[in-house]
Each structure stands twice: as structure tokens, then as C-alpha cells.
Amino acid sequence: MFSAIESTELDKSRPVYDSSWVALNKSARAKMGTISTDQIHIGRRGRFWEEAISDLYTKTTVAIENPVQFYGRINWHKIGDVVLSDIRSTCSVVARESRHIRPSGDNPIQINFQLEGTGTVLQDGREAVTRPGEVTMYDSARPYEMRFDGPFRQLSVDFPRAMLQDRLKCSERVTARGFSGTSGPGRFLYSYVQSLVMEKNDDDLLIANYLQDNLMELLGIALFSLSQTGPLQDSDTKASTLSRVKAHIRAHLSDATLSPATTAKAQGLSLRNLYYLFESEGTTVWRFIQDTRLDQCRKEIEDTRMFGRSISDIALAWGFKDSAHFSRAFRSRFGLTPRECRAVRRT
Structure with missing residues (x-):
């Protein structure tokens, strides 16, 4: 992961994305950091952003509609093994393709909490549009796509796959299915994630473990509620199975x-x-x-x-x-x- 480094002015003698950052950023000591395109040359922002978020999260490609107007900034920190991020950016398409996926990889589960603007998540044959106050989940073990048609801000929570295995037996039931963060079980999760991202009180190991456990409990309740909102229709089950099979073939x-x-x-x-x-x-x-x-x-x-x-x-x-x-x-x-x-x- 990234250490507490602001992006610096990129000169022509330096690669778009300094690979020396990667070793430092993936160090177990790295607990928080900032990624920003503010001082990156306009013509290089797209590549910088793609490589930066691929290192912080999972390998993806990024398509940018207007390089001149594009910007991106991520403030992130870790609580235990969970990565919490505050992301601000604009028009773009982020895609995780089959070529990015390695069956032996960790392939974390990721959940987004929309604060501003709108986003669209496509996975497992479904499409979810998230507006402020809504939550959606996607699984990096299978291809997905996120689309943003304007400025947006969202909080992102990145979970190691093993942490959710007992609480989430079949992620295909809940991926790309938005749920409310202002009512029902989702409101507790939404509020708690906001406080965790903003406060960054994870210095003490015992406190970090306690906060992580609380987060997992609230997430488990919200996902269980979502999975019990009614059986998937036959067409949905079929689409989900077909999507899973295609993902296996592509991988x-x-x-x-x-x-x-x-x-x-x-x-x-x-x-x-x-x-x-x-x-x-x-x-x-x-x-x-x-x-x-x-x-x-x-x-x-x-x-x-x-x-x-x-x-x-x-x-x-x-x-x-x-x-x-x-x-x-x-x-x-x-x-x-x-x-x-x-x-x-x-x-």
C-alpha cells in the first residue's frame, strides 16, 4: 500500500509512476497516505491514476473521457487488514478484466459508500446505480466495471477475502445490488464507515482490532439482510451463474x-x-x-x-x-x- 506520500511534479527523466514507491508503499509499516494528480502533467494523469489505484487496490484499467478536466485524489489509511479510502475524482471508467485476475491471488472484496455524484457498478450480469447515501459491493475475483459520468466522492472499504468467508458464502448474491445507507441495517454500517474514514484513530493495535471487528459485524448484518431480501428470480440466478462461468473461462x-x-x-x-x-x-x-x-x-x-x-x-x-x-x-x-x-x- 501507499505510504504517506503526496504525488510530486513529474519530470521527463522520471517514469510516470515511480516504481520505487511500490516497495515502500506495500511495506507492512505503511498505515496511511495520499494519492493525488494535482501536480502530475495533464497528459500523464490517466496512466498515473491507473497505476496508482492498481497498486493500492487491485489491478484495473482506467479510461478517461477528458484528460484536461480529469483529477483524482485518495486519502487512505488502514485499520488492521482493512483499507479505508476517501476518493474524489471525475468522469472515468474503471474496469477489472479477466486478464487482471489470478485464481491464486487474494482478490479482495470491495464496498463503496457514495457521498457525492453518482456511480454505476456492473458485475455478475447486474447493474447498480449508486447515489449519495447508497452502498454497493463488488468482488475482485470476477470482472467488474465502475462508471462515473461526472465529479464524485465515495468512501471505499477494501477487505481481504478471508475476512468475509464465514459471513459471505456466495458473493454473487449481493454484488452490484445497491442498498440504502440511510435506512435499515445499512444506516449503521454507513455511519460507522464515515466515522472510521474521517477520524483515522488506528494507531493502537488493540483499538484497531476492536474497530475492525465492529466493522465486520455491521457489514455481516447488512449483507445478510441484503441476501435475504427475497430469492433471486430464475433469470437472475441464471445470469449470475453464466457470468461466473464466463469469468472462470476468461481467467x-x-x-x-x-x-x-x-x-x-x-x-x-x-x-x-x-x-x-x-x-x-x-x-x-x-x-x-x-x-x-x-x-x-x-x-x-x-x-x-x-x-x-x-x-x-x-x-x-x-x-x-x-x-x-x-x-x-x-x-x-x-x-x-x-x-x-x-x-x-x-x-
């Missing part, structure tokens, strides 16, 4: 042994039910696996930073076993060969 595209059988086993489904899920979308499991692999290959083939890497290496890295089969499949999907695709990008 394992580089595995050449990935197949419908291995996917069904990993997700606790029968092959028949797995086929049924994809039939409703007018495709097959194999088609989805191949098309998703091809999409990833095309991104890298067209990426100017990857021009030094051979096309066959890219194909093998994304799970294709045979170069000839890859070329035929690529042409069938995109209407041109992989080499033609790269040549067009070079011009």
Missing part, C-alpha cells in the same frame, strides 16, 4: 486444457446445464472459449508494444495448440489473417 484462457468438461467440473455444473446456459445466448461453450481467445489474440497482435512478439507465440499464450487452426479461426472471425491484421495496424 483460464491461457490453459490449453480448458474445455467444457473442465469448466463444468470447476463450477460444480453438469455438462448438460453448462450447454443450456450458453444455448440461451445462441452460442456454445466451445464457441465462447474460442471467440474469447481470438479477441485477446487480436488485442495483442494489434498492440504496437507487442510487435516484437511473434504471432504464433501470442496464439500459444492464449491456449491455441495449432498455428494453422488458429489462423483459420482468426480469418473466419475477423475476415483477415493475423498477419494482415498486424500489417493494417502498422500502416
Whole structure:
């Protein structure tokens, strides 16, 4: 995590994001800090912000609508193993993609408390719009997207996954489902998080543990209440399962042994039910696996930073076993060969 460092003026002899900060910021001694784009050159703010929040939270990509008007500032501190943040920024899209997710990683659970502006969270086939006074949760073990169409301020709480395992058996039931922070069980959680973020009274280890335990109890109550608001409709359950299966496939595209059988086993489904899920979308499991692999290959083939890497290496890295089969499949999907695709990008 970040130590108490303000961003400094970036000169051309220094990388956009000083990698020497990372080792310091991830130190166990780091308890609080500030990240700001205030003194970062306008043309470099997007990359700075993306790399900074990827280090503080989880790996993501950030798309900025207007670099000239963009700004971002995060004041954060830790209570025990929990990271609490006060985030202020503006128009942007933050996305955690399948390529960012490592099955063996911690992949924390994250909860946002909207203070100003509006935000939209998309995950597990659902979309939640959060306004001031509302709360939403997302799970970094699966792809998600957050959209902001104007200035906003939100409080964010980042939990190690292990802390919620006993209280949250199935995160798919509560992700991207906004709930009120001004009424019901959510009001206690919302108020408590606000006080924790603003006061930063975590110097004493015993106090920190006590505050962390209280936070977990209030969160557990709020999430239990949300999960009991009524059974998900069949369509919601199906969408959630399909989203989970797709996330698994995207996270394992580089595995050449990935197949419908291995996917069904990993997700606790029968092959028949797995086929049924994809039939409703007018495709097959194999088609989805191949098309998703091809999409990833095309991104890298067209990426100017990857021009030094051979096309066959890219194909093998994304799970294709045979170069000839890859070329035929690529042409069938995109209407041109992989080499033609790269040549067009070079011009």
C-alpha cells in the first residue's frame, strides 16, 4: 500500500509512476497516505491514476473521457487488514478484466459508500446505480466495471477475502445490488464507515482490532439482510451463474486444457446445464472459449508494444495448440489473417 506520500511534479527523466514507491508503499509499516494528480502533467494523469489505484487496490484499467478536466485524489489509511479510502475524482471508467485476475491471488472484496455524484457498478450480469447515501459491493475475483459520468466522492472499504468467508458464502448474491445507507441495517454500517474514514484513530493495535471487528459485524448484518431480501428470480440466478462461468473461462484462457468438461467440473455444473446456459445466448461453450481467445489474440497482435512478439507465440499464450487452426479461426472471425491484421495496424 501507499505510504504517506503526496504525488510530486513529474519530470521527463522520471517514469510516470515511480516504481520505487511500490516497495515502500506495500511495506507492512505503511498505515496511511495520499494519492493525488494535482501536480502530475495533464497528459500523464490517466496512466498515473491507473497505476496508482492498481497498486493500492487491485489491478484495473482506467479510461478517461477528458484528460484536461480529469483529477483524482485518495486519502487512505488502514485499520488492521482493512483499507479505508476517501476518493474524489471525475468522469472515468474503471474496469477489472479477466486478464487482471489470478485464481491464486487474494482478490479482495470491495464496498463503496457514495457521498457525492453518482456511480454505476456492473458485475455478475447486474447493474447498480449508486447515489449519495447508497452502498454497493463488488468482488475482485470476477470482472467488474465502475462508471462515473461526472465529479464524485465515495468512501471505499477494501477487505481481504478471508475476512468475509464465514459471513459471505456466495458473493454473487449481493454484488452490484445497491442498498440504502440511510435506512435499515445499512444506516449503521454507513455511519460507522464515515466515522472510521474521517477520524483515522488506528494507531493502537488493540483499538484497531476492536474497530475492525465492529466493522465486520455491521457489514455481516447488512449483507445478510441484503441476501435475504427475497430469492433471486430464475433469470437472475441464471445470469449470475453464466457470468461466473464466463469469468472462470476468461481467467483460464491461457490453459490449453480448458474445455467444457473442465469448466463444468470447476463450477460444480453438469455438462448438460453448462450447454443450456450458453444455448440461451445462441452460442456454445466451445464457441465462447474460442471467440474469447481470438479477441485477446487480436488485442495483442494489434498492440504496437507487442510487435516484437511473434504471432504464433501470442496464439500459444492464449491456449491455441495449432498455428494453422488458429489462423483459420482468426480469418473466419475477423475476415483477415493475423498477419494482415498486424500489417493494417502498422500502416
